[in-house]
Amino acid sequence: MRHSDTEIPEQETTVSQPDESSFGEILSEFEHSHRHVPEEGGEGRLGVIVAIAGDQVFVDVGLKTEGVLPLPELLDRAGKLAVEPGRQLRVGIRGRDPEGYYLLSLIKVERPRDWAALEQAFREKRTIAGIVTGQVKGGFSVDIGVRAFLPASRSGVKDPAQIEALVGQEITCKIIELDVAREDVVVDRRIVLEEEQERARRQAFEAIQEGAVVRGTVRSVTDFGAFVDLGGVDGLLHVTDMSWGRVRKPSDVVQPGQQIEVKVLKVDPEARRIALGLKQLTPEPWSLVEDKYKPGDRVRGTVTRLADFGAFVELEPGVEGLIHLSDLSWSKKARKPSDVLKAGESVEVVVTAVSAAEKRISLSLKQALGDPWDRVEQDYPVGSVVQGRVISLAKFGAFVEIAEGVEGMIHIGDISAERRLEHPREVLREGDPVRAQVLEIDRQRRRLRLGMKQLQPTTTDEYIAEHRVGDVVTGRVVEVVRDGRARVEVADRVFAECRPVSFGGTTATPAPGPADLSALTAMLAAKWKQGRAPASAIEPLRSGQVRSFRIVAMDAAAKRIELEPAG
Numbered sequence: 001m002r003h004s005d006t007e008i009p010e011q012e013t014t015v016s017q018p019d020e021s022s023f024g025e026i027l028s029e030f031e032h033s034h035r036h037v038p039e040e041g042g043e044g045r046l047g048v049i050v051a052i053a054g055d056q057v058f059v060d061v062g063l064k065t066e067g068v069l070p071l072p073e074l075l076d077r078a079g080k081l082a083v084e085p086g087r088q089l090r091v092g093i094r095g096r097d098p099e100g101y102y103l104l105s106l107i108k109v110e111r112p113r114d115w116a117a118l119e120q121a122f123r124e125k126r127t128i129a130g131i132v133t134g135q136v137k138g139g140f141s142v143d144i145g146v147r148a149f150l151p152a153s154r155s156g157v158k159d160p161a162q163i164e165a166l167v168g169q170e171i172t173c174k175i176i177e178l179d180v181a182r183e184d185v186v187v188d189r190r191i192v193l194e195e196e197q198e199r200a201r202r203q204a205f206e207a208i209q210e211g212a213v214v215r216g217t218v219r220s221v222t223d224f225g226a227f228v229d230l231g232g233v234d235g236l237l238h239v240t241d242m243s244w245g246r247v248r249k250p251s252d253v254v255q256p257g258q259q260i261e262v263k264v265l266k267v268d269p270e271a272r273r274i275a276l277g278l279k280q281l282t283p284e285p286w287s288l289v290e291d292k293y294k295p296g297d298r299v300r301g302t303v304t305r306l307a308d309f310g311a312f313v314e315l316e317p318g319v320e321g322l323i324h325l326s327d328l329s330w331s332k333k334a335r336k337p338s339d340v341l342k343a344g345e346s347v348e349v350v351v352t353a354v355s356a357a358e359k360r361i362s363l364s365l366k367q368a369l370g371d372p373w374d375r376v377e378q379d380y381p382v383g384s385v386v387q388g389r390v391i392s393l394a395k396f397g398a399f400v401e402i403a404e405g406v407e408g409m410i411h412i413g414d415i416s417a418e419r420r421l422e423h424p425r426e427v428l429r430e431g432d433p434v435r436a437q438v439l440e441i442d443r444q445r446r447r448l449r450l451g452m453k454q455l456q457p458t459t460t461d462e463y464i465a466e467h468r469v470g471d472v473v474t475g476r477v478v479e480v481v482r483d484g485r486a487r488v489e490v491a492d493r494v495f496a497e498c499r500p501v502s503f504g505g506t507t508a509t510p511a512p513g514p515a516d517l518s519a520l521t522a523m524l525a526a527k528w529k530q531g532r533a534p535a536s537a538i539e540p541l542r543s544g545q546v547r548s549f550r551i552v553a554m555d556a557a558a559k560r561i562e563l564e565p566a567g
Helices: 020-033 115-123 160-166 190-207 365-369 372-379 459-466 517-529
Strands: 045-053 056-060 067-070 088-096 102-106 128-136 139-143 147-151 170-179 184-188 213-221 225-229 234-238 259-268 273-277 298-307 310-316 319-324 346-355 360-364 385-394 397-403 406-411 433-442 447-451 472-480 486-491 494-498 546-555 560-565
Touching (some): 088 170, 115 170, 170 190, 234 259, 319 346, 372 406, 459 486, 459 560, 472 494
Parallel strands (some): 067 102, 406 447, 494 560
Antiparallel strands (some): 045 056, 045 088, 056 067, 088 102, 128 139, 128 170, 213 225, 213 259, 259 273, 298 346, 310 319, 346 360, 397 406, 433 447, 472 486, 486 494, 546 560
8 A cells, every 4th residue: 555755743742630620721821832733724624535455444643654444435326336435534543443444434413614613502501522632631632613612521431551542532522611712622522422322322222122132231230130231231130040040149150251141130220120031931830730740759959958847859940849858758756857867968859749830849758768668577476576776655565666657666564574664664765775576567557566575584584484284383373263274472472373173184073863872982092093083082272272273374475374282
């Protein structure tokens, strides 16, 4: 590309923030040292088109480097290019691109040509165009047809790089001070930028419709949500609208600078507020639960929180089920959820009920573990010996847990064989280990009947072990009943039953009909040979009587001893 042989030197004065009250003095000093010599007739720079390449038009603006003008700015209403190389244009310099070319723009905003026009623009507070020609103390000099002063505080830029880039740019501004007599003019660019931003925000706000899905950039994240830039206007994405599941903190979901799609939930024109939702872009999970979860299904979830009445388990984001306290464990030892579970724990549960309308899913942990009573008859048959621990005491007996969810009851009469108890606490305490025998299985009440005394050796057991059938022992008649039987105490707290006197297994009562004297004589002789006296020779039994008895039968299992009078 060709270069111009002329160059306009750039001023190197620095910018400082002036006191607003010193604008007149600063302007007077500036006007004294810079007389009004209209630059290019007050209409920006006159450039010449030197080439057209792609979507760019290269323009010679009289500096060492050409400027670049976007091709669309030179298209007519029909979309055709209305200029050609060699054509002259009035342009403003907006800055430089990365390759060093000046960025140009056509001057489109009205620029006053005389003081009368400046006075009218000042009265009407109309926006006018100008070219920043250099930096001066406290701000910038601007060509608006005459030289004007732009305070740094009203320039709309603060960064040093932006300040340097502002020189040579075409700007829009408003006249905020005008003294025709002294030819002093002060302009304000920031107010125009603020008006443009406000107009852009208003247009962006008006363009947003409730229910629309829009794309934005997360501007900031707070404890209660995130503010999203929707292109000039901010919307609030509240933490409760980020996810169907529980969100511990908003920064777990979005980060500043992140681009996201959100749904517009509500627009409040008066308060200029926009409520946004992220979770609303996915189906509400409770609308699908009845299809996904059926009673009897085994599912896995995470314990989110514990309450007095149970534990809440998250099955998926936004869907929680409740394990009631009664469904936590087969054991009655679980008095509160924290006895079984803790928050954050992963558990497998069984679905017991589903109600999408009420947003409720009932779960059971104990069913997932299996009912121990399904194998009770195989694991603890009647007659087997079990070990357990006393969990509670009542007046009528003691409750013993022999396995998780398997409980037995020892009646007070089955605790001790040696003594009569008024209350189980005379022998047992809660937490005591016990050894007992299974006496009965009650599936309906989910309880085993147990006995301790059945495993304890008694004086009767010892007596039976020390004697044999046929032994003659001494006993005291305790009671005689009508049928001729008597209850006899043969040792301390060892009782036996004495049956009526018999011969050959029959009682001594004579049979009806005529007596057979020969048979009776033979029977008596046999008895005498065995050492037994005939019935007629045996003294009748009386209560309190102490006499000899012969053991005729013993049953260790039933703890039963049978006697007959020995003489």
